Amino acid sequence: MPDPSVPAPVLTFEDARRVVEKQAALIQPGESELVDLLASAGRILADQVVADRDIPPFPRSTRDGYAVRSADLAQVPATLDVIGEIKAGEKSDRMFAGIGVGQAVSIMTGAPVPAGADAIVMVEYTSPRGKQVEIGRGVAPGENVVPRGAEARQGGALINRGARLNEATIALAASAGRAQLLVHKRPRVAVLTTGDEIVGLTTVPGPTQIRNSNSYSLATQIREAGGTPVLLPIAPDEPQRLRSWIEEGLKSDLLLMTGGVSMGRYDLVEQVLTEMGAEFFFTGAKIQPGRPVVFGKCGTGNREKPSTYFFGLPGNPVSTMVTFELFARPMLEALGGMSRSKLTFVYAKLKSEIRVKPGLKRFLPALLSGEFEDSLVELVPWQGSGDIAATARANCYIVIPPDRDQISAGEFVALLLR
């Protein structure tokens, strides 16, 4: 049971991530469903895919050329007798029992290498001479041949449970003849936005009202991370009604709230959750944007699903987006059955100097431009963590460690891509 006399901590970014990863590791993913291979992109595999035969199923030539016995080419140039031709898909009754000393077979890329041959000489190094071929270069045993079963053995694992299906794993499943795959059901993620000033898209906002954008950025990120967003109405900054919408949200697999977690007098999310007996793992992280982020677990009163994880994400739109990526995404992925994944950073050269106050790990909207060795990254000028327009112009976040107050142009900086 949580001890309400011990306040939940404000953690460093790294400690907050560790807490999230620890909780994510405790999750048992839920049900699974069969889907057509063509509809499986982005889904999480619930059952291992195994090879139904060796891959390749025969020793495969990787070149157009001549199948030879490499020993016959110890001295070059050499002239060999061409005893036939093998193309890709050659029927086995047309295959050669084997090639003998001084013999070669003309062969195409993807065709089965005949018995006796141990290498392929590329056509570029050969000159046909009637029923013979003159070869100008030697080959090492095994050159340009992929042995049977070298890529995978029959019965061996091709794709592990928990893998997110992409073009490569879908191609592999296709090569194993899998027209359907068992995948995890998408977790349902409730989104509850809070704030008296927030109005829906169909309302004409009053002069000091703000349209709800967070529900839409979150729905996009939830879908992209493999979940199904469940948008709840906008909750007012009033404890009773806020509580009843939180109770509704806890019926989903994960509850994301936005707004109402800062230090203001009407920031009621933490207070209401405390009254509901929630357990808080942290109530802030030393990051910018997103410092007031809250992570915890709350009882649902339902025997089948006694508790639900929740995040209180700060209401500032860029804070909402960043804290989703840093903290909520790993929980959502774990609920969806995905194997643990790490945040991935790339490094790029900074275009112009950055100066910040030290103390927080910062994730600042930035623009990466140029390609390959000419890549450069720079901060997008912004008005702080409410500036969606600047963030929409950005294509990544520059990550600034908490102990730096200055980074010079030309230094390499870590980027979180988006």
Ligand code: AMP
């Ligand atoms: P809060 O975290 O409730 O103090 O909100 C911080 C800032 O984010 C305020 O300027 C809010 O108006 C704004 N904000 C809160 N929720 C939303 C939302 N759903 N869409 C757009 N802006 C929001």
Ligand code: MG
């Ligand atoms: Mg608010």
